[in-house]
Amino acid sequence: MTPTRFPRSTSLYSRRKVLRGGAAGAGLFGTGLLGAGLLGFPAIAQSNRPVFTHGVQSGDVTTDSGIIWARTDRPARLLVEVATSDSFSNAQRLRGPAAIDGNDFTTKMDLTGLPAGQDIFYRLQWQDLADVNLLSEPMVGRFRTGPAGKRDITFVWTGDTCGQGWGINLDWGGMRCYETMRNTRPDFFIHSGDTIYADNPLETEKMQPDGTVWKNVMIEEKAKVAETLAEFRGNYKYNLMDENVKRFNAEVPMLAQWDDHEVVNNWYPGEMLISDDRYTVKSADLLAARANKAFLEYMPIRQHPSDRERIYRKIPYGPLLDVFFIDLRSYRGPNSSNNQPVRSRDTDFLGPQQLTWLKQQLLASKATWKVIASDMPIGIVVADGESAFENGANGSGPVLGREHDIADLLSFIKHNDIKQTVFFTADVHYTAAHYYDPSKAQFRDFNPFWEFVSGPVHAGSFGPGRMDDTFGPQVVYSKDPAGERNLPPSSELQFFGHVRIDGETEAMTVTLKDLNDKDLYTVTLEPASA
Incomplete structure (x- = not known):
């Protein structure tokens, strides 16, 4: 698989458009770690699907990485899209970790290999582990990686x-x-x-x-x-x-x-x-x-x-x-x-x-x-x-x-x-x-x-x-x-x-x-x- 690099985003972040409502690092640019095409987020028309109980978070952001966090209401796997544009037109799709009762249905994922000095947008979705056809509504967040050079x-x-x-x-x-x-x-x-x-x-x-x-x-x-x-x-x-x-x-x-x-x-x-x-x-x-x-x-x-x-x-x-x-x-x-x-x-x-x-x-x-x-x-x-x-x-x-x-x-x-x-x-x-x-x-x-x-x-x-x-x-x-x-x-x-x-x-x-x-x-x- 040829790694795909994120293009630099020229769009400004739009809150209205984007925000509604412990796994190993996931290197986005490393060979074999992209998972592009593995996951797709279909239109949702299901009942009794998983939910995000307490929003999404990010943290410990560096020049090339950042932690993302979420919690659900049942055993479920986190599905992840990561992009440098709020349109997600250039998104990379990743298979995230499972949230289970041992961690109170919380989970974290370390996104690595990110471009420096870049707005990173992430769109998350839960896949029910008891019924993989049940998917949650997606939730979106963002963070900005540290710069490689000198900027404010x-x-x-x-x-x-x-x-x-x-x-x-x-x-x-x-x-x-x-x-x-x-x-x-x-x-x-x-x-x-x-x-x-x-x-x-x-x-x-x-x-x-x-x-x-x-x-x-x-x-x-x-x-x-x-x-x-x-x-x-x-x-x-x-x-x-x-x-x-x-x-x-x-x-x-x-x-x-x-x-x-x-x-x-x-x-x-x-x-x-x-x-x-x-x-x-x-x-x-x-x-x-x-x-x-x-x-x-x-x-x-x-x-x-x-x-x-x-x-x-x-x-x-x-x-x-x-x-x-x-x-x-x-x-x-x-x-x-x-x-x-x-x-x-x-x-x-x-x-x-x-x-x-x-x-x-x-x-x-x-x-x-x-x-x-x-x-x-x-x-x-x-x-x-x-x-x-x-x-x-x-x-x-x-x-x-x-x-x-x-x-x-x-x-x-x-x-x-x-x-x-x-x-x-x-x-x-x-x-x-x-x-x-x-x-x-x-x-x-x-x-x-x-x-x-x-x-x-x-x-x-x-x-x-x-x-x-x-x-x-x-x-x-x-x-x-x-x-x-x-x-x-x-x-x-x-x-x-x-x-x-x-x-x-x-x-x-x-x-x-x-x-x-x-x-x-x-x-x-x-x-x-x-």
């Missing part, structure tokens, strides 16, 4: 979806911030963690500070804390019920990481939930294993070939950008007073293996900008009760506890002359821009850098947090509820960030935005001179 790149980031009892309120318009982000037409979306709130049950009605009632759409799995695998899965299904989220997912690829609420608030390996009467399952490790499976089933994430539970990874997106996703949850020591003067297993934050991996990847990166997507900020103190700490910051002073990992990383970046490293994060439920200045720090063996904080996208608003001067963070900007706690989404203190990398100058412009797409703060970071 845009992305958005935020975190914290459906937390603190604020669920889908149809009267308010659902999870509206997703629609705001969609309208900025980003190349991709970084979800910085707390993709669900498995430990935050919903009630049918919740009182708002102004005395009005917030009305939540309800499903059984959101009526209690998640303990079973089915309950963790139900939390993801709930978020995917929102029409704003489904529209967003069909158009914008998601690069996701997790934090704590995918499992339980402030969890760490080895924790026992002895005093939390809501849980009959007391082992955080058992909850985390179930939560990890649900996360990997429902997120369009490319899994590591040998470590199937691993979440930290690198996403290359052309010569101007590499994104490094870290996991500050799975390899940490116990939450404690966090004041140990010497490194030990108890002070682990990234853990030795992940920290070594991150150093190696940063050192090898040739991209202009190295974005570290972190599920927790560096300099904001986040407490866990009265005497323990949740992140690295532990109050002002020298490097102690989990700060050892951060100091090690920052010193490595300095001494290896790794330029243009920027941190993007969420977690604290307000938005801020922090400039880390060694001249104002207790620990000074690092180069200045920026950290940008955003969120929540749909959850309670909190903050501001107390700052720790160990690494000299300067609060350049903050938008927060001024000490009020758990303000609802209707307070409009919902935030996301927007990033644009200029393809010509290579400058990075970061803009902090709110629910209504108002620009709150903007800064342009120039690339360092060679």
Whole structure:
């Protein structure tokens, strides 16, 4: 078979025209992998056919690949058409993976061998495995691969979806911030963690500070804390019920990481939930294993070939950008007073293996900008009760506890002359821009850098947090509820960030935005001179 290359599309993407309503990589240009002519999507005139239960998603997009995701209501095989035009006139047809009950009828497929810098359109259909003559209605989505050369790149980031009892309120318009982000037409979306709130049950009605009632759409799995695998899965299904989220997912690829609420608030390996009467399952490790499976089933994430539970990874997106996703949850020591003067297993934050991996990847990166997507900020103190700490910051002073990992990383970046490293994060439920200045720090063996904080996208608003001067963070900007706690989404203190990398100058412009797409703060970071 002679491989067929996709022609470059000159048509503009039309939402009206296109969007209605764990398999091995599928190389589109490799010999023997095309499957052209194998599948055909006939006109549908069947009853009792399979359905797409929660829309379609894409994620982990690189210069030549992208993950696509879907879920159905029964054992069914995914049939795939891939094209570079929304007319699908040049489509390649692929036999996709089967969705079965072991993965809750979800499936993912890695499309490989894609052209760089190209809009990719995918049209999916389910084939019932019990009756192969039953086919679903098709669904369509798109993503854009990273460029081979220098061109403008845009992305958005935020975190914290459906937390603190604020669920889908149809009267308010659902999870509206997703629609705001969609309208900025980003190349991709970084979800910085707390993709669900498995430990935050919903009630049918919740009182708002102004005395009005917030009305939540309800499903059984959101009526209690998640303990079973089915309950963790139900939390993801709930978020995917929102029409704003489904529209967003069909158009914008998601690069996701997790934090704590995918499992339980402030969890760490080895924790026992002895005093939390809501849980009959007391082992955080058992909850985390179930939560990890649900996360990997429902997120369009490319899994590591040998470590199937691993979440930290690198996403290359052309010569101007590499994104490094870290996991500050799975390899940490116990939450404690966090004041140990010497490194030990108890002070682990990234853990030795992940920290070594991150150093190696940063050192090898040739991209202009190295974005570290972190599920927790560096300099904001986040407490866990009265005497323990949740992140690295532990109050002002020298490097102690989990700060050892951060100091090690920052010193490595300095001494290896790794330029243009920027941190993007969420977690604290307000938005801020922090400039880390060694001249104002207790620990000074690092180069200045920026950290940008955003969120929540749909959850309670909190903050501001107390700052720790160990690494000299300067609060350049903050938008927060001024000490009020758990303000609802209707307070409009919902935030996301927007990033644009200029393809010509290579400058990075970061803009902090709110629910209504108002620009709150903007800064342009120039690339360092060679």
